Amino acid sequence: MLNFDVLVIGSGGSGMRAALEAIRQQGVSVGLMTKMFPTRSATGCAQGGINGSLQHADPTDTIEKHFFDTVKGSDYLGDQDAIEYFVRHMPNAIRELDYFGVPFSRDEEGRIAQRNFGGASSPRTCFSADVTGQVILHTLYEQCLKYGVQFLSEWYLLQVVVDQEQLCGVVAYDLKGGRIVPIAAKAIVVATGGSGRMYWTRTTNPFSSTGDGMAACFNAGIPLKDPEFVQFHPTGLAGTGILMSEASRGEGGYLVNNLGERFMARYAPEKMELATRDLVSQAIETEIKEGRGFGEGLSAYVQLDLRHRGRETILERLPQIRDLAITFEQVDPIEKPIPIRPSCHYSMGGIDVIDYRTCATAVEGVYAVGEAACITIHGANRLGGNSLADIIAFGKFAGKGAADCARQRSMLSSDIVDLGARLWEVKFLAVTSRKSGASITSIRDRLAEIMWNNVGVFRTASEMAVALQVVDGLVEEYQNIIVSDQNKVYNTAFVNYIELGSMLTVAKAVVLGAHNRQESRGSHYRADFPNRDDENFLKHTIVTKQGSTYNISYRPVVVTTYQPTERKY
Amino acid sequence: MRQITYKIERSDGAKSFVAAYSFPYQPGKTVLWGLITIKETIDPTLAFTASCRSAICGACAVRVNGQALLACETPLDAMLERFGDTLTIGPIQNFKVIRDIVVDWEAKTKHLTESKTWLIPKDEFNALQGCHQSAADFKQINTQASCILCGSCASECAKLTASDQDFLEPFTYSKVWKLVADTRDKSAPERLKAILDKGLWKCMHCVECVTKCPKGLAPGEDIARLRRLSIKLGYTNSIGAGHAIAFRKDIEDTGRLNEIKLTLRSIGLLGSIAKFPLALRLLRRGKLNPFHFPGKVKGHAQIQAILKAVRESDQK
Numbered sequence: 001m002l003n004f005d006v007l008v009i010g011s012g013g014s015g016m017r018a019a020l021e022a023i024r025q026q027g028v029s030v031g032l033m034t035k036m037f038p039t040r041s042a043t044g045c046a047q048g049g050i051n052g053s054l055q056h057a058d059p060t061d062t063i064e065k066h067f068f069d070t071v072k073g074s075d076y077l078g079d080q081d082a083i084e085y086f087v088r089h090m091p092n093a094i095r096e097l098d099y100f101g102v103p104f105s106r107d108e109e110g111r112i113a114q115r116n117f118g119g120a121s122s123p124r125t126c127f128s129a130d131v132t133g134q135v136i137l138h139t140l141y142e143q144c145l146k147y148g149v150q151f152l153s154e155w156y157l158l159q160v161v162v163d164q165e166q167l168c169g170v171v172a173y174d175l176k177g178g179r180i181v182p183i184a185a186k187a188i189v190v191a192t193g194g195s196g197r198m199y200w201t202r203t204t205n206p207f208s209s210t211g212d213g214m215a216a217c218f219n220a221g222i223p224l225k226d227p228e229f230v231q232f233h234p235t236g237l238a239g240t241g242i243l244m245s246e247a248s249r250g251e252g253g254y255l256v257n258n259l260g261e262r263f264m265a266r267y268a269p270e271k272m273e274l275a276t277r278d279l280v281s282q283a284i285e286t287e288i289k290e291g292r293g294f295g296e297g298l299s300a301y302v303q304l305d306l307r308h309r310g311r312e313t314i315l316e317r318l319p320q321i322r323d324l325a326i327t328f329e330q331v332d333p334i335e336k337p338i339p340i341r342p343s344c345h346y347s348m349g350g351i352d353v354i355d356y357r358t359c360a361t362a363v364e365g366v367y368a369v370g371e372a373a374c375i376t377i378h379g380a381n382r383l384g385g386n387s388l389a390d391i392i393a394f395g396k397f398a399g400k401g402a403a404d405c406a407r408q409r410s411m412l413s414s415d416i417v418d419l420g421a422r423l424w425e426v427k428f429l430a431v432t433s434r435k436s437g438a439s440i441t442s443i444r445d446r447l448a449e450i451m452w453n454n455v456g457v458f459r460t461a462s463e464m465a466v467a468l469q470v471v472d473g474l475v476e477e478y479q480n481i482i483v484s485d486q487n488k489v490y491n492t493a494f495v496n497y498i499e500l501g502s503m504l505t506v507a508k509a510v511v512l513g514a515h516n517r518q519e520s521r522g523s524h525y526r527a528d529f530p531n532r533d534d535e536n537f538l539k540h541t542i543v544t545k546q547g548s549t550y551n552i553s554y555r556p557v558v559v560t561t562y563q564p565t566e567r568k569y
Numbered sequence: 570m571r572q573i574t575y576k577i578e579r580s581d582g583a584k585s586f587v588a589a590y591s592f593p594y595q596p597g598k599t600v601l602w603g604l605i606t607i608k609e610t611i612d613p614t615l616a617f618t619a620s621c622r623s624a625i626c627g628a629c630a631v632r633v634n635g636q637a638l639l640a641c642e643t644p645l646d647a648m649l650e651r652f653g654d655t656l657t658i659g660p661i662q663n664f665k666v667i668r669d670i671v672v673d674w675e676a677k678t679k680h681l682t683e684s685k686t687w688l689i690p691k692d693e694f695n696a697l698q699g700c701h702q703s704a705a706d707f708k709q710i711n712t713q714a715s716c717i718l719c720g721s722c723a724s725e726c727a728k729l730t731a732s733d734q735d736f737l738e739p740f741t742y743s744k745v746w747k748l749v750a751d752t753r754d755k756s757a758p759e760r761l762k763a764i765l766d767k768g769l770w771k772c773m774h775c776v777e778c779v780t781k782c783p784k785g786l787a788p789g790e791d792i793a794r795l796r797r798l799s800i801k802l803g804y805t806n807s808i809g810a811g812h813a814i815a816f817r818k819d820i821e822d823t824g825r826l827n828e829i830k831l832t833l834r835s836i837g838l839l840g841s842i843a844k845f846p847l848a849l850r851l852l853r854r855g856k857l858n859p860f861h862f863p864g865k866v867k868g869h870a871q872i873q874a875i876l877k878a879v880r881e882s883d884q885k
């Protein structure tokens with residue numbers, strides 16, 4: 001049977017950084033399995049930059065300031081021991097990226113350049129023009145090639161096989177080879193990214209962000225932590241959810257409703273369009289809900305008007321925003337306002353990591369990192385520039401953690417992995433030969449609609465109760481879905497089928513977590529509980545699954561240095 | 570209602586076929602929208618890859634009527650206006666096809682590894698402190714670093730289409746140039762030596778890689794940069810380098826090319842003898858006159874002035 005000491009699943013920044021660290025530990029065999037060619041990952045979409053207190057742009061910046069900004073940004077839900085560990089390691093982690101070859105933009109002294117970002121008290125976001133994620137991703141890929149990481153490119157994770165809380169291995173679908181393969185592993189690092197696609201067209205995420213690793217771990221008995229915390233970015237394109245960067249508001253864009261009003265005057269009369277992401281998102285959704293938007297249903301929108309900024313400014317300072325608006329909405333912002341609406345942007349919650357130094361989960365041998373994981377340093381709201389930072393810092397720790405674990409563990413009996421693979425063979429035949437049932441798209445679209453309308457920017461108990469029923473109904477329908485492609489070679493319909501299952505599995509945890517959290521904190525806004533409630537909810541949601549039953553429990557937040565106070569910007 | 574048709578060059582992993590799909594036109598959509606519409610409403614067996622839908626992940630490169638492009642960012646209206654309401658869509662060329670529009674990157678990845686396309690930092694730098702680089706030097710590698718490995722350049726490359734046995738993908742040369750030009754890297758000579766016999770002088774200057782790159786790279790120009798540097802570093806012992814040097818010398822001396830001298834200088838006497846049959850054929854057709862040695866062209870001084878200006882700007 002194919003086997004690895006360390007098998008990394010997912011080839012975004014966190015997965016590649018983990019694989020690189022594991023193989024640099026010497027003496028362990030390392031595989032990296034990914035459902036698409038490695039450099040197709042969501043990391044590439046990150047434009048802005050990566051946070052670390054290098055003190056290049058601002059000599060008065062400190063590790064402590066980065067620490068506090070992150071704690072405050074998290075609305076005090078981040079674990080402070082983990083956040084402190086994270087910010088302390090960031091400067092070295094970024095310098096190491098430089099040494100790996102990441103082409104950073106430079107300041108006048110030839111040091112890595114840094115700029116301002118939302119929620120940061122000093123300019124500490126290192127960047128490479130507006131393609132920071134893409135160049136980090138490609139540089140890590142180069143390093144993985146250098147060190148001889150064995151890539152299993154276009155291998156899809158079907159199952160994490162666990163026996164008595166011990167990892168045995170995984171079952172994978174080799175798309176190119178057209179076969180289902182059992183893989184034994186001493187340790188795995190789950191780095192499969194977020195689950196934003198449960199909101200389908202209303203997300204900035206790539207098609208591949210379907211929560212595969214979250215669902216596979218959850219099904220294998222590992223809890224999900226804080227799943228209800230989903231960040232919504234206020235300015236996604238109306239039709240596709242594609243991100244219009246924060247610069248569009250930073251450069252003075254107006255948000256306008258169907259009455260021609262700059263409606264932010266009602267919600268943030270001082271800051272207007274420059275209020276925080278969560279506040280602006282909530283304002284836009286209120287306008288739409290109260291009938292002051294354009295269009296209807298999932299495609300309703302408000303307008304982002306840049307015309308008053310003039311042709312010159314738009315061409316010079318917002319060229320990418322103009323390109324995207326023209327390509328994807330056929331709107332030239334020089335002449336017309338851009339239709340926009342909030343879009344799901346990031347999953348703060350994820351696979352429950354119980355040791356931030358190694359990224360270990362409760363199951364021996366299973367490690368989780370990146371957007372798939374919840375460590376948690378982002379708490380209820382992630383700061384811009386902290387996601388690339390997260391994957392680089394913790395990718396390294398996870399790689400080392402998994403390699404250390406692999407050295408101490410022996411491979412468990414592979415019979416159970418083999419059996420798992422054979423059951424998947426049977427399942428493949430059964431679902432692909434089915435002749436009637438709901439289609440993948442029908443269930444997917446209804447999931448997105450109910451998640452957006454009832455578990456989106458605004459949440460209330462009654463709407464979420466309805467959402468729970470709808471999701472349960474969809475899970476039921478999913479059991480008899482049709483896939484309609486029997487070819488085993490590169491069967492993307494079958495992949496979409498499993499992805500939908502993952503989204504349903506995680507979505508239910510999001511609804512439950514959100515329903516039970518009777519307070520508003522960070523990205524989680526309860527219209528029926530508009531205030532933060534530290535007395536009852538300064539704690540992490542832990543969702544576990546037994547059979548098909550989801551159970552909720554809570555775990556205290558680690559507070560070491562900063563006592564929770566009201567979050568004001 | 571207006572219908573549009575995608576004729577898709579498909580294969581199921583074993584046999585190839587063409588399938589035509591017609592669906593209702595919608596304004597303001599992309600080529601990728603059409604593929605998704607087919608998969609979701611007509612034929613779920615159609616296989617293609619796409620992910621970010623904003624031209625940064627490189628997954629959705631396809632060929633539309635013989636042109637490689639990113640399906641996600643290409644407006645459908647523009648294509649329909651140019652080609653009419655039926656488009657022919659296939660996988661990018663010069664890749665092994667796995668199924669339908671999905672291609673295999675494994676062989677290409679091997680070329681990246683063989684060409685050591687990763688930074689080999691200078692000894693003055695270390696992992697703890699990182700590196701130093703001026704803002705101007707960063708700008709030298711900025712463009713090449715934005716390659717997204719979509720494969721469009723390789724798809725339309727005339728040389729690869731003719732033979733892929735002695736040539737690398739254009740993006741690989743751009744990556745090598747990026748590292749050669751990176752002031753943090755210490756291995757420029759080794760990198761050049763390594764690609765000399767990997768087709769550095771085989772590029773046919775069709776410029777397809779430059780016009781097809783969706784991210785504004787110009788691999789053909791990077792190949793030219795690598796060639797110039799290789800000559801500067803003294804790697805002149807190849808046919809390609811010899812040819813380039815002879816070419817320039819001819820232009821410098823007389824302002825015109827002398828094919829016989831060019832051949833002798835490029836591939837030497839023995840090599841030239843081997844080309845004798847070709848010379849005979851050219852002779853017979855009146856395309857070669859061994860007894861014609863024309864003098865300098867009119868305006869030769871201006872040509873020399875141009876060459877001087879080029880040399881000076883190159884040194885800058």
